[in-house]
Amino acid sequence: MLAGEMKEHLTGVIIPFWEGMKDAVYGGFYGWMGYDLKVNEKAVKGCILNSRIMWFFSNAYMLLKEEALLEDARHGFAFMKAHCLDREYGGIYWSLRYNGEPEERMKHTYNQAFAIYALSSYYDASGDREALDMAFALFRLIEEKCRDEVGYKESFDRTFREIENDKLSENGVMAGKTMNTLLHVFEAYTELYRVSGDAAVKDRLMWIMDAFADKVYNPELHRQEVFFDAQMNSILDLHSYGHDIETAWLLDRGLEVLGEESYVKKLRPVTKELTARIYETAFDGHSLANECEKGVVDESRVWWVQAETVVGFLNGYEQEPSKLEYLEAAKKVWGFIQEYVVDKRKGGEWFWKVDREGRPIGEEPIVEPWKCPYHNGRMCFEVIRRSRDVAEFA
Numbered sequence: 001m002l003a004g005e006m007k008e009h010l011t012g013v014i015i016p017f018w019e020g021m022k023d024a025v026y027g028g029f030y031g032w033m034g035y036d037l038k039v040n041e042k043a044v045k046g047c048i049l050n051s052r053i054m055w056f057f058s059n060a061y062m063l064l065k066e067e068a069l070l071e072d073a074r075h076g077f078a079f080m081k082a083h084c085l086d087r088e089y090g091g092i093y094w095s096l097r098y099n100g101e102p103e104e105r106m107k108h109t110y111n112q113a114f115a116i117y118a119l120s121s122y123y124d125a126s127g128d129r130e131a132l133d134m135a136f137a138l139f140r141l142i143e144e145k146c147r148d149e150v151g152y153k154e155s156f157d158r159t160f161r162e163i164e165n166d167k168l169s170e171n172g173v174m175a176g177k178t179m180n181t182l183l184h185v186f187e188a189y190t191e192l193y194r195v196s197g198d199a200a201v202k203d204r205l206m207w208i209m210d211a212f213a214d215k216v217y218n219p220e221l222h223r224q225e226v227f228f229d230a231q232m233n234s235i236l237d238l239h240s241y242g243h244d245i246e247t248a249w250l251l252d253r254g255l256e257v258l259g260e261e262s263y264v265k266k267l268r269p270v271t272k273e274l275t276a277r278i279y280e281t282a283f284d285g286h287s288l289a290n291e292c293e294k295g296v297v298d299e300s301r302v303w304w305v306q307a308e309t310v311v312g313f314l315n316g317y318e319q320e321p322s323k324l325e326y327l328e329a330a331k332k333v334w335g336f337i338q339e340y341v342v343d344k345r346k347g348g349e350w351f352w353k354v355d356r357e358g359r360p361i362g363e364e365p366i367v368e369p370w371k372c373p374y375h376n377g378r379m380c381f382e383v384i385r386r387s388r389d390v391a392e393f394a
Contacts, residue, residue, distance in 0.1 A: 046369025242305030
């Protein structure tokens with residue numbers, strides 16, 4: 001039932017919505033739809049948004065085998081090649097104008113990582129070697145220009161001179177390094193290694209896993225730290241519930257792809273503890289709160305947090321089948337999503353966030369540079385794929 005409902009939602013809501021955002025004139029996908037469901041065809045196009053949509057359609061094609069979905073992914077790839085990539089200094093821009101001209105030329109490690117993620121999946125879907133070559137060029141760029149001895153530097157100008165990390169800093173701090181960027185570099189490298197088996201990528205995956213276990217994970221609080229200075233010292237008392245449950249299953253996916261037993265022994269206890277802590281602390285019986293800063297909980301129910309919670313709890317159940325409460329929690333959150341987070345207005349997709357009772361908060365846009373089919377589409381992919389091995393998900 002769960003997988004069937006996910007497939008129906010994927011094919012009936014998410015895919016048609018994002019196909020409708022395709023810009024047939026200037027390429028890529030429109031960058032903005034307001035709460036009023038009106039598309040701004042002249043809005044800035046975030047390069048992260050384009051990468052994530054390209055990733056989404058690549059994986060939708062691999063799951064459903066519909067040629068139109070591969071064409072949608074190819075549309076995103078063509079836009080990335082023609083406009084997102086800086087041919088002079090290398091790397092992916094932050095954003096573009098509606099017509100593909102650069103809007104903000106700064107480079108961010110997070111952005112490079114999502115391009116690798118998208119290009120790796122697109123290569124798997126299409127067999128286009130150029131996509132894999134581009135992914136490896138970005139991998140080398142990150143390793144040569146964005147890494148120091150303790151982690152990954154994040155924010156740069158067009159020529160890769162380091163600048164303030166305002167794009168990934170929040171909650172009143174300016175972070176030198178973030179858990180969020182490290183997580184998505186790991187996610188991108190996992191996909192690149194999955195499709196290539198490259199030894200250098202494997203080496204970096206193991207290094208990042210060590211960083212999560214030894215620097216990011218706080219064993220006393222059973223959570224991850226979020227914002228760090230340049231030396232990877234935590235600078236804010238913040239528990240990001242959504243990132244912790246997302247990290248738990250992404251690390252487990254990395255362990256599966258990596259296939260190194262020593263890292264399973266090192267990281268699996270961490271992923272189990274992250275999942276347990278989120279279940280005990282942030283899950284209220286139907287949905288997940290956003291985060292807790294200095295003891296104060298943000299009770300908003302954010303779209304991506306709910307999607308990652310479904311996958312994270314299902315993954316926790318797979319790792320520990322005795323934890324039936326995780327399976328039930330995933331079903332409850334999916335029920336909350338269906339009832340309250342899905343925008344049932346004609347032409348809608350998902351609301352950005354709702355309150356604990358499911359009422360939309362504010363009038364946040366339905367599409368903008370961070371609001372995309374990456375989290376909710378991936379939730380559908382993961383449940384459908386996992387249902388092939390776990391009867392309870394079917």
